[in-house]
Amino acid sequence: MAPAHRTAYITGAASGIGLAVARSLSARGYALALGDLNLAAAQKALATLNSPDSIAVEVDVSSWESQLKAFEIIVSKLGRLDVVIVNAGVGERVFVPNDGGKGTGFVKPDLTVMDVDLNGFVYTASLAIQQMRRQEAQGDWRGKIVGTASVCGFYCVPTLPIYTAAKHGAVGFVRSYGKYLPEEQISLNAVCPHVLRTGISTSAFYDSLESKDLLVPMTGVVKAFEHFIDNEDSGECMEIGPGDVLEIRKSPEVVNAESKQLNELLYHRGRPLHLAKET
Numbered sequence: 038m039a040p041a042h043r044t045a046y047i048t049g050a051a052s053g054i055g056l057a058v059a060r061s062l063s064a065r066g067y068a069l070a071l072g073d074l075n076l077a078a079a080q081k082a083l084a085t086l087n088s089p090d091s092i093a094v095e096v097d098v099s100s101w102e103s104q105l106k107a108f109e110i111i112v113s114k115l116g117r118l119d120v121v122i123v124n125a126g127v128g129e130r131v132f133v134p135n136d137g138g139k140g141t142g143f144v145k146p147d148l149t150v151m152d153v154d155l156n157g158f159v160y161t162a163s164l165a166i167q168q169m170r171r172q173e174a175q176g177d178w179r180g181k182i183v184g185t186a187s188v189c190g191f192y193c194v195p196t197l198p199i200y201t202a203a204k205h206g207a208v209g210f211v212r213s214y215g216k217y218l219p220e221e222q223i224s225l226n227a228v229c230p231h232v233l234r235t236g237i238s239t240s241a242f243y244d245s246l247e248s249k250d251l252l253v254p255m256t257g258v259v260k261a262f263e264h265f266i267d268n269e270d271s272g273e274c275m276e277i278g279p280g281d282v283l284e285i286r287k288s289p290e291v292v293n294a295e296s297k298q299l300n301e302l303l304y305h306r307g308r309p310l311h312l313a314k315e316t
Contacts, residue, residue, distance in 0.1 A: 042090070044115040046070040046108075048098055048161055049125030051078035053235035054185055057255045058122055058262050063088045067120070070111040072096040074125070090115075098125040098157030099149070108164045117172050120266055121165035123184035127153045128237035129200040154203035158184055159210060162225065169223045179222040183265045184211060186227040188276060191286060204229075208274050212288050215272030217311060224271035228261040229286070231278045251279050 045062050049055040050071035059069055059082065068090040073079035076095035083093045092114050096107035112118065132146045162182055169180030189201045190208035208227060215225035233253040234243050246252045261275045261283055273285050291297040 043067045043119045044069070044117060045120035045122060046072060046111050046115075046118050046165070047122040047124055048072045048096060048157075049185075050093075050122075051075055051082045053237075054230075054233075054255070054258055055122065055124040056082050057259050058124070059086065061259050061263060062120070063091070068115055070094060070115060070118075072098075072107055072111075072125070074098075096125075098161060099152035101160055104157070104160045104164060108168070112168060117180075118165060118168055119175065119180055121161065121180065121182045122262065123158050123161040123165075123182060125153065125157060125161075126185060126237070129197040132199050148199065150199045151203050151206075154200065155206040158203075158207045162210070166218070166223060166225075170221060174222045177222065177269070178224060181224045181266055182226070183262055184225075184227040186211070186229045186274060188229055188231045188278070190227070190229050190274065191276065211274055212272055217308075219271045224265070224269070226265040226270055226272070227274045228258060228265070229274050229276050230258050230261075231276075233258060253277055253279060257281065257283060 043066065045067045047055050047059050047069065050059050050069075051073035055071075055073070059071055063069060063086040067088075069086070069088055069092075071079045071083050071091065071093045072095075073093070074095070074097055076093060079093035079095070083091055092111070094107045094110055095103075097103040127150055129150060130147060132148065132150070134144060162184065165180065165182050172179045184207060186207045187200070187204040189197060190204035194201050208229065211225055211227040218225050231253045232238070232243070232246055232251065233255055243252060257277045261277050264270075264275065264283075265273070270285070275283060275285050277283055291300060
């Protein structure tokens with residue numbers, strides 16, 4: 038039997054973008070699963086929503102085991118997932134310490150940012166895809182996935198190398214696999230905001246941007262998520278910038294006819310990897 042209301046799972050839901058999207062979906066009548074590394078904060082966020090059928094779960098998105106455990110709880114409670122918001126993320130940190138060339142030996146790079154912002158992104162999306170394949174379509178779709186990427190998925194910031202690499206990876210994942218998934222009645226898109234007030238940076242940094250009118254309002258980011266939930270797009274990435282910029286940024290064009298032909302051949306070469314296996 039189909040559920041009486043829509044359902045959604047949001048990672049990084051205790052604050053910032055995740056909580057703002059949760060409030061939007063709660064107002065639309067969704068039953069929600071709020072996932073966060075800080076369970077107490079997720080429970081506190083849940084208490085602010087008028088959503089008695091919603092739940093909070095603890096999840097470390099960098100860990101497949103943690104993601105799987107949380108996801109199984111969510112599916113057992115909500116029954117199906119119409120929307121999954123892949124939002125949890127962290128900002129740049131020192132990945133290789135600079136010893137001024139005076140050190141000895143070698144230090145393993147800290148790739149926590151990659152583990153959370155790219156691997157965690159793909160883990161959550163992969164769980165969502167597997168669940169949505171098992172669901173009956175409601176209308177034209179079995180389910181919709183929307184991720185939080187970043188303007189750093191389009192542009193290169195020299196002093197944010199691992200964050201930029203992770204967000205480029207997320208954008209590439211969405212632009213590629215998101216063009217295949219509609220064949221299975223699943224959509225995959227990403228919201229790519231400039232800087233807005235979240236927990237990633239400091240109040241002083243945000244204040245300096247605000248004084249220059251460079252902060253993005255949360256309302257614009259939520260509007261971008263609502264667009265992808267309500268429309269038929271897939272494989273698209275929307276940039277949200279100052280001055281009410283909400284623009285779907287197209288993938289780079291192929292350089293010539295040979296490049297176009299090669300990409301078509303690569304598509305057909307890779308397609309069997311994603312087809313349902315006969316049992």
